[in-house]
Amino acid sequence: MKEKTISEILAQDDYSKSDLVRLLQTDSEEKKLLFRKSSEIKLQNIGNKVWFRGLIEFSNVCSKDCLYCGIRKGNKNIERYTLSDDEILVAAKFAYDNRYGSIALQSGELESRSVTNRIENLLYKIKELSNGELGITLSVGEQEPEVYKRWFDAGAHRYLLRIESTNKDLYSRIHPNNNRHDFQRRLDCLKNLQDIGYQTGTGVMIGLPFQTLDDLAGDLLFMRDFNIDMCGMGPYIEHADTPLIEYADKLLPTAERFDLTLKMIALLRIMMKDINIVAATALQAIDSIGREKAIKIGANIVMPNITPGKYRNSYKLYENKPCTDDTAEDCQNCLDARLSLADAEVVYGEWGDSRHFDRRRGLRD
Ligand code: SAM
Ligand code: SF4
Secondary structure, eight states, X not given: OOOOOHHHHHHSSSOOHHHXXXXXXOOHHHHHHHHHHHXXXXXXXXXXXXXXXXXXXXXXXXXXXXXXXXXXXXXXXXXXXXXXXXXXXXXXXXXXXXXXXXXXEEEOOOOOHHHHHHHHHHHHHHHHHTTTOSEEEEEOOOOOHHHHHHHHHTTOOEEEOOOBOSOHHHHHHSSOSSTTSOHHHHHHHHHHHHHHTOEEEEOBEXXXXXXXXXXXXXXXXXXXXXXXXXXXXXXXXXXXXXXXXXXXXXXXXXXXXXXHHHHHHHHHHHHSXXXXXXOOHHHHHHSTTHHHHHHHHTOXXXXXXXXXXXXXXXXXXXXXXXXXXXXXXXXXXXXXXHHHHTTOEEEOSOOOOOHHXXXXXXXXX
């Protein structure tokens, strides 16, 4: 049988795994066709709009040891910090005063009664200081369903938990093999979040050692079938103080990881027209206008870092993490200028919820 052309595949309503692998292999003119289609779909369904989530990286203390991550428990070469309640509330107030529609609270993963209570209390306080107006995304890892429910009731309405890779074997190669790093638990957590009513976001790292295009195609199909509302995916970037550095010489060059990430974003936008897709900060670690490029071909969410400057150097997940010397104001000014270069309009003072979430619940046509 004659092989389908890229135009023929792009014209289909749905893609098989082998179609996706073909699309991930595109280059030059064929890649331009892919990006043209994803840009058109974004414009038709989302417009040229971008919403902010002010990112507060409130603690780098983590009980886990993911083999790729610079703030893993086993890394003794970083200074650990946890923001005080006041510091978190000041950052949230900054977001509110600057009309960011939402914030995202992110940290290493800790499961304990005191952490549950603390986050719950902070959620109530953030809702109070913003007259209920700031939207809140949480990204604090795997927790029991009761904990997710308490935080939902306290005002968090979106949760980002990357599956990292949907290939179970690959997952086990990039995590220690113990019950603290269990693939099935990660999946169960995502399901619990969705059942509780969160706008549920997941994502993967792209360019991991041992990862194949087949794996990435499988990741896209997983996101479609799981019916996610949001996605944050970005290139894997090595960190010298992590076990995966052992495979640094087996990685794709960073420019190829970057390119593959753009193709993943473009494909996901075509497959899931109305979800929220983050232009990940890690893109900017490779290309100084990486996030803008992602916005052009499909992403619609940016997470300006509003963590107090003195802590930013200690939240180094990977090498070359950008903007670690900036203040929150620097981030705002720089992003505004850059996004206008990308012809995107930042929407201030709105949550920018995933339209997919509303449609999934029958609240929108
Ligand atoms: N601890 C929470 C969790 O793991 O879900 C939230 C914080 S964690 C630092 C956020 C994300 O950072 C992870 O889901 C992972 O995909 C990403 N990350 C960690 N190390 C990375 C690396 N070396 N390169 C790119 N992304 C990385
Ligand atoms: Fe901890 Fe998240 Fe890093 Fe894993 S990815 S070590 S859970 S901060």
